[in-house]
Amino acid sequence: MLKSCKYCGKIHDSKYDCGKKPQRKKQNNHKDKFRWTKAWQKKREEIKQRDNFLCQVCIRKLYDTYKQYAYDNLEVHHAIALEEDFEKRLDNDNLITVCGHHHEMAESGEIPLDVILKIIIEQENKSL
Numbered sequence: 001m002l003k004s005c006k007y008c009g010k011i012h013d014s015k016y017d018c019g020k021k022p023q024r025k026k027q028n029n030h031k032d033k034f035r036w037t038k039a040w041q042k043k044r045e046e047i048k049q050r051d052n053f054l055c056q057v058c059i060r061k062l063y064d065t066y067k068q069y070a071y072d073n074l075e076v077h078h079a080i081a082l083e084e085d086f087e088k089r090l091d092n093d094n095l096i097t098v099c100g101h102h103h104e105m106a107e108s109g110e111i112p113l114d115v116i117l118k119i120i121i122e123q124e125n126k127s128l
Contacts, residue, residue: 058099077095
């Protein structure tokens with residue numbers, strides 16, 4: 001569809017990039033940078049190994065578990081978010097392996113923090 005461009009003043013297709021539209025700059029914060037560090041990548045694999053490469057919510061059959069053992073699409077969740085306490089970013093007692101489905105639930109608060117922390121304590125005690 002042809003439209004008048006508010007950036008260059010010419011008429012062209014609305015999907016055409018005239019080059020005058022200002023580019024939005026992505027703001028990197030310490031959280032974004034942290035996820036690319038070798039320390040995080042190493043810790044993430046350590047936690048997955050501690051948790052036997054299984055979603056710790058799925059194997060306990062909690063919160064809308066749709067698979068018996070979720071071992072794909074695994075992510076490591078920070079119980080206490082980076083924004084709340086950046087110092088706990090690499091603490092074993094703040095990290096848990098979950099599938100993508102349960103990670104979203106944990107992030108949104110559908111899985112309460114006290115449940116997540118209880119599971120983490122169980123996992124840490126098993127690994128000792």
